[in-house]
Amino acid sequence: MLNIKDFKLVSDQIDYDELAVIIREADAALKAGAEAAFVELGCYTGTTALFITRLLMMHGKSNELHVYDSFDGLPDKVAADSSPAGEQFKAGELRASKQQLIKHFRQAILPLPIIHKGWFEELTAADMPNKISFAFLDGDFYTSIASSLHVITPHLEAGAVILIDDYANEALPGAQRAADEWAKQQGKSIKTEKSLGIVRW
Numbered sequence: 784m785l786n787i788k789d790f791k792l793v794s795d796q797i798d799y800d801e802l803a804v805i806i807r808e809a810d811a812a813l814k815a816g817a818e819a820a821f822v823e824l825g826c827y828t829g830t831t832a833l834f835i836t837r838l839l840m841m842h843g844k845s846n847e848l849h850v851y852d853s854f855d856g857l858p859d860k861v862a863a864d865s866s867p868a869g870e871q872f873k874a875g876e877l878r879a880s881k882q883q884l885i886k887h888f889r890q891a892i893l894p895l896p897i898i899h900k901g902w903f904e905e906l907t908a909a910d911m912p913n914k915i916s917f918a919f920l921d922g923d924f925y926t927s928i929a930s931s932l933h934v935i936t937p938h939l940e941a942g943a944v945i946l947i948d949d950y951a952n953e954a955l956p957g958a959q960r961a962a963d964e965w966a967k968q969q970g971k972s973i974k975t976e977k978s979l980g981i982v983r984w
């Protein structure tokens with residue numbers, strides 16, 4: 784198992800407790816024989832993607848890792864995102880450039896993931912790997928999580944794991960709302976751990 788504390792976090796957008804859950808789930812998927820792609824929608828400067836890459840390398844796996852971001856920060860909020868605890872989350876916040884992400888991978892001497900720049904709302908099947916075995920969704924807002932779930936669903940392999948960040952975060956209520964609506968439509972249940980929602984496909 785990857786010892787996550789051996790490596791620094793390149794941003795404050797994930798903490799070690801959450802990362803431990805994400806890496807545990809990714810590790811379990813690989814041990815169960817997952818061969819399809821891993822995706823992260825909302826990759827920012829690569830905080831989590833660096834660890835997923837380290838894990839894939841540790842296992843000697845060649846699963847593709849696709850990462851997605853506007854590289855232009857958060858989009859506009861909708862009513863479902865409104866929360867007195869989350870006033871600091873505004874359109875344009877959390878802007879990171881693709882170059883910052885690439886720099887972090889170069890500094891860590893890790894192979895680059897497949898990087899997709901654009902708004903999740905505009906993604907189509909052509910932007911997705913054919914099959915997905917692990918998905919980490921970290922777009923914070925209602926439309927971001929709803930669009931992410933919408934675009935990954937047709938590509939999910941049986942047994943895939945989907946992790947939704949901020950599922951249990953009162954500052955970002957839109958994430959849970961979008962995930963709950965999707966789970967109801969799909970007949971799936973969501974388990975909560977730390978701030979994450981976890982779904983098994």
Ligand SMILES: C[S@@+](CC[C@H](N)C(=O)[O-])C[C@H]1O[C@@H](n2cnc3c(N)ncnc32)[C@H](O)[C@@H]1O
Pocket residue numbers: 794796797824825826827828829830831832851852853854855856857858877878879901902903904921922923924926927
């Ligand atoms: C909390 S940060 C992600 C942190 C990242 N997972 C990490 O490990 O560092 C949220 C990211 O989602 C992106 N994002 C949010 N909504 C988006 C959307 N609708 N389309 C594209 N990118 C979006 C933002 O640009 C931002 O980089």
